[in-house]
Amino acid sequence: MSTIFGIPTPALYGQILIGLINGSFYAMLSLGLAVIFGLLRVINFAHGAQYMLGAFAAYLLLNWLGINYWLALVLAPLAVGVIAVIIERTMLSRLYGVDHLYGLLLTFGLALILEGAFRYWFGAAGQPYAAPSQLTGAVNLGFMFMPVYRGWVVVASLVVCIGTWLLIEKTRLGAYLRAATENATLVQAFGVNVPLLLTLTYGLGAALAAFAGVLAAPIYQVSPLMGSNLIIIVFAVVVVGGMGSILGAIVTGYVLGVLEGLTKVFYPEASSIVIFVIMAIVLLVRPAGLFGREE
Amino acid sequence: MSSAPLLEVRGLNAWYGESHVLHGVDLDIREGETVTLLGRNGAGKTTTLRAIMGILRRREGVIRLRGKDLLGLPLHKVAQSGIGYVPEERGIFASLNVSENLTLPPTVSEGGMSVEEIYTLFPNLHERRSSQGTKLSGGEQQMLAIARVLRTGARFILLDEPTEGLAPVIVQRIGDVLTALKKRGMTILLVEQNFRFAKKVADRFYLMEDGRMVNSFPGHELDARMDELHEVLGV
Amino acid sequence: MAVGTEYLAEQPKLRTSAIVLSAVAIAALLAAPFFFYPVLVMSILCFALFACAFNLLIGYVGLLSFGHAAFFGGAAYFTAHAAKVWGWEPLAAILLGAAGAAAMGLVMGFLAIRRQGIYFAMITLALSQMFAFICLQVPFTHGEDGIQGVPRGYLLGIVDLNQPLAMYYFTLAIFLFGFFAIWRIVHSPFGNILKAIRENERRAVSLGYRVDRYKLGAFVMSAALAGLAGGTKAIVFQFATLTDVAWQMSGEVILMTLLGGIGTMIGPVVGAGLVITLQKYLAASDFPVTVLIGIIFVICVLLFRRGIVGEILEFMKRKPKGTA
Numbered sequence: 001m002s003t004i005f006g007i008p009t010p011a012l013y014g015q016i017l018i019g020l021i022n023g024s025f026y027a028m029l030s031l032g033l034a035v036i037f038g039l040l041r042v043i044n045f046a047h048g049a050q051y052m053l054g055a056f057a058a059y060l061l062l063n064w065l066g067i068n069y070w071l072a073l074v075l076a077p078l079a080v081g082v083i084a085v086i087i088e089r090t091m092l093s094r095l096y097g098v099d100h101l102y103g104l105l106l107t108f109g110l111a112l113i114l115e116g117a118f119r120y121w122f123g124a125a126g127q128p129y130a131a132p133s134q135l136t137g138a139v140n141l142g143f144m145f146m147p148v149y150r151g152w153v154v155v156a157s158l159v160v161c162i163g164t165w166l167l168i169e170k171t172r173l174g175a176y177l178r179a180a181t182e183n184a185t186l187v188q189a190f191g192v193n194v195p196l197l198l199t200l201t202y203g204l205g206a207a208l209a210a211f212a213g214v215l216a217a218p219i220y221q222v223s224p225l226m227g228s229n230l231i232i233i234v235f236a237v238v239v240v241g242g243m244g245s246i247l248g249a250i251v252t253g254y255v256l257g258v259l260e261g262l263t264k265v266f267y268p269e270a271s272s273i274v275i276f277v278i279m280a281i282v283l284l285v286r287p288a289g290l291f292g293r294e295e
Numbered sequence: 296m297s298s299a300p301l302l303e304v305r306g307l308n309a310w311y312g313e314s315h316v317l318h319g320v321d322l323d324i325r326e327g328e329t330v331t332l333l334g335r336n337g338a339g340k341t342t343t344l345r346a347i348m349g350i351l352r353r354r355e356g357v358i359r360l361r362g363k364d365l366l367g368l369p370l371h372k373v374a375q376s377g378i379g380y381v382p383e384e385r386g387i388f389a390s391l392n393v394s395e396n397l398t399l400p401p402t403v404s405e406g407g408m409s410v411e412e413i414y415t416l417f418p419n420l421h422e423r424r425s426s427q428g429t430k431l432s433g434g435e436q437q438m439l440a441i442a443r444v445l446r447t448g449a450r451f452i453l454l455d456e457p458t459e460g461l462a463p464v465i466v467q468r469i470g471d472v473l474t475a476l477k478k479r480g481m482t483i484l485l486v487e488q489n490f491r492f493a494k495k496v497a498d499r500f501y502l503m504e505d506g507r508m509v510n511s512f513p514g515h516e517l518d519a520r521m522d523e524l525h526e527v528l529g530v
Numbered sequence: 531m532a533v534g535t536e537y538l539a540e541q542p543k544l545r546t547s548a549i550v551l552s553a554v555a556i557a558a559l560l561a562a563p564f565f566f567y568p569v570l571v572m573s574i575l576c577f578a579l580f581a582c583a584f585n586l587l588i589g590y591v592g593l594l595s596f597g598h599a600a601f602f603g604g605a606a607y608f609t610a611h612a613a614k615v616w617g618w619e620p621l622a623a624i625l626l627g628a629a630g631a632a633a634m635g636l637v638m639g640f641l642a643i644r645r646q647g648i649y650f651a652m653i654t655l656a657l658s659q660m661f662a663f664i665c666l667q668v669p670f671t672h673g674e675d676g677i678q679g680v681p682r683g684y685l686l687g688i689v690d691l692n693q694p695l696a697m698y699y700f701t702l703a704i705f706l707f708g709f710f711a712i713w714r715i716v717h718s719p720f721g722n723i724l725k726a727i728r729e730n731e732r733r734a735v736s737l738g739y740r741v742d743r744y745k746l747g748a749f750v751m752s753a754a755l756a757g758l759a760g761g762t763k764a765i766v767f768q769f770a771t772l773t774d775v776a777w778q779m780s781g782e783v784i785l786m787t788l789l790g791g792i793g794t795m796i797g798p799v800v801g802a803g804l805v806i807t808l809q810k811y812l813a814a815s816d817f818p819v820t821v822l823i824g825i826i827f828v829i830c831v832l833l834f835r836r837g838i839v840g841e842i843l844e845f846m847k848r849k850p851k852g853t854a
Contacts, residue, residue, distance in 0.1 A: 043651070043652065101648065112781065116822075185350055186386045190380070193371045276657065279657075288645075
């Protein structure tokens with residue numbers, strides 16, 4: 001069996017793949033956070049809860065209504081997006097005039113409510129969610145066996161990230177979004193309905209988190225706490241990348257995921273903190289973040 | 296002259312936070328007219344434009360466009376009722392390229408210039424259409440800021456110091472553009488410090504001081520009133 | 531955000547009533563163990579001090595730390611370890627906890643003050659989560675079990691803290707010490723500079739203040755005082771666990787401060803009292819505490835951002851204006 005630095009290569013590739021998958025979730029979630037923050041100036045603490053909601057929506061759709069994975073991939077983000085739109089209209093929009101910290105505190109409260117409620121209903125333990133039959137099994141890549149579902153997650157997350165990036169960089173809606181991120185008042189003075197744009201952006205960001213949640217359901221267990229543990233890591237990812245750049249958020253997500261996977265191979269004890277350590281180093285060397293602009 | 300004014304401002308008061316910045320401003324602009332606001336820095340000219348647009352929200356009084364009340368409208372509805380705004384700071388977006396900047400403001404009514412027409416009028420913008428908006432020179436940015444509202448079909452344009460800090464050649468160009476717009480029947484409310492420029496385009500002047508309208512006179516009286524103006528404006 | 535203390539100082543009449551109120555409050559605290567379950571009151575005192583320490587940052591420097599659990603829980607571990615494994619005297623163990631928290635505060639603060647506003651909150655949260663992961667793995671914290679059976683010991687080798695009243699008055703003394711330390715800090719020249727930074731950081735910089743040093747100083751003091759609270763809690767409850775370092779704990783202390791009144795001296799105490807009492811009564815019921823905490827958060831943020839004490843002070847402030 002071949003080895004690299006004394007590590008058997010299949011184990012190495014396996015951890016890189018796991019890192020790539022974790023990175024897929026970091027990328028999708030930090031992308032959503034960055035888009036929401038750019039326009040609303042709100043750090044959406046409920047992002048983790050919305051990811052969890054997406055996973056639970058898929059689980060409940062399957063177990064209560066018999067709706068399959070593929071439909072859930074569409075319906076769950078839609079449902080969570082609608083909830084987010086209601087949250088933005090009734091609550092978040094009241095906070096745009098005050099210190100940005102209140103947006104963080106509000107969404108933190110909402111995250112606690114959602115998590116607490118789901119823990120009350122479903123318990124803290126995870127619920128299994130089977131991958132769709134089309135995506136079971138594994139393929140031989142020559143250097144390793146890759147479970148099909150995991151490959152799918154990486155591909156789907158790349159498609160979603162690139163799609164979102166294209167939406168923002170290449171469409172008219174995206175131009176509104178970029179312009180409003182710079183100067184919302186002026187964009188509104190040109191006749192763009194900026195309040196509506198804010199609502200849609202929050203809905204879109206939450207839907208993205210829910211989509212990630214559905215993707216995650218067959219890999220991780222569906223559990224009420226799956227979101228908050230993840231979101232704190234994603235915060236670190238966002239600090240590393242800086243929220244000024246959409247592409248930066250995506251790239252940082254994947255890279256940190258892979259680095260975390262590699263740490264698991266070479267120094268497993270540090271794997272749960274490596275991203276935080278990287279964050280600390282980045283703060284020392286380049287406080288604004290790798291892709292960030294100094295504010 | 297008997298027809299109702301296009302824009303009618305009556306007893307407009309406005310506040311920045313706690314400070315009272317406009318005190319009972321009255322202003323009339325008729326269809327097709329170009330009106331210039333004169334006054335020292337801080338007299339309230341820019342504030343008047345911002346209050347009319349609704350960017351400055353704390354206002355009292357009457358603002359009517361074609362008889363329709365603007366005061367109660369949310370900001371984006373004001374532009375949609377047919378006003379184009381060219382802010383003093385020009386407001387070119389750094390994250391948008393020139394062509395995206397140009398097409399950003401939504402169309403508010405029929406009859407706006409097409410992108411092709413605009414590029415004919417401003418060939419520089421066509422050449423640099425893929426550049427980042429803020430990479431343009433100051434003059435080009437000003438052209439872009441004006442061009443941007445011409446596309447929307449707005450028939451009434453608020454222009455805030457379009458010649459500020461620009462070279463004489465560019466000022467000349469902007470003057471030509473404004474003349475062309477007047478010929479097309481556009482109504483323009485201009486804030487301007489440059490007399491010579493304003494004299495060429497303005498049909499009427501308003502003079503502001505300390506957030507109040509202190510005088511108004513037709514454009515041809517400008518020369519005769521120079522001494523008086525120098526006193527008020529301190530130039 | 532701050533209302534209150536400066537205003538009280540300007541109003542002789544209110545100042546007198548503040549002194550009277552303080553005297554009444556201290557008397558009430560001295561008598562409390564005879565009327566209430568002492569452990570509950572001690573628990574409130576520990577969390578009240580924790581919240582006051584947190585408030586020193588958010589209320590007087592405008593920095594929202596989302597990682598204060600690291601100092602509170604970290605100090606609890608240090609104190610518990612010193613008292614149990616090394617057999618230290620309780621006060622010394624608590625001071626070690628506070629010193630440990632201060633050292634952690636120095637490191638975390640040094641990193642976090644490099645960014646502002648919302649990033650500061652995220653960085654402190656991430657760093658404290660890192661600390662929580664470390665606590666889960668290093669042997670001395672005993673992982674999921676935590677450090678159990680910490681001896682209360684003899685204060686200065688003399689007073690037996692297993693006596694409930696002795697333990698209570700010791701806790702009260704520490705709380706009062708911490709509370710007045712914060713009061714002193716806030717009303718010192720140092721505190722005035724902190725407030726100037728909160729009001730307008732750029733202006734403070736242009737006046738020549740080394741803003742980062744002041745922020746770091748405040749951060750370390752806040753961490754040390756949070757550690758004082760955490761160490762005391764470890765002696766009172768005789769254990770230290772992962773709960774105290776978890777991010778939920780950072781959220782709770784934010785809630786206590788927000789509910790009571792950010793930037794007021796006694797707001798955090800009121801907030802801590804309410805939250806702890808509520809948790810105690812809910813613990814017996816079936817209702818999920820997290821949901822309730824979330825609901826209070828949402829209500830506070832949307833409806834009364836000044837908090838209970840802040841709203842009362844604001845009301846008092848307006849009244850004379852209205853009648854004049």
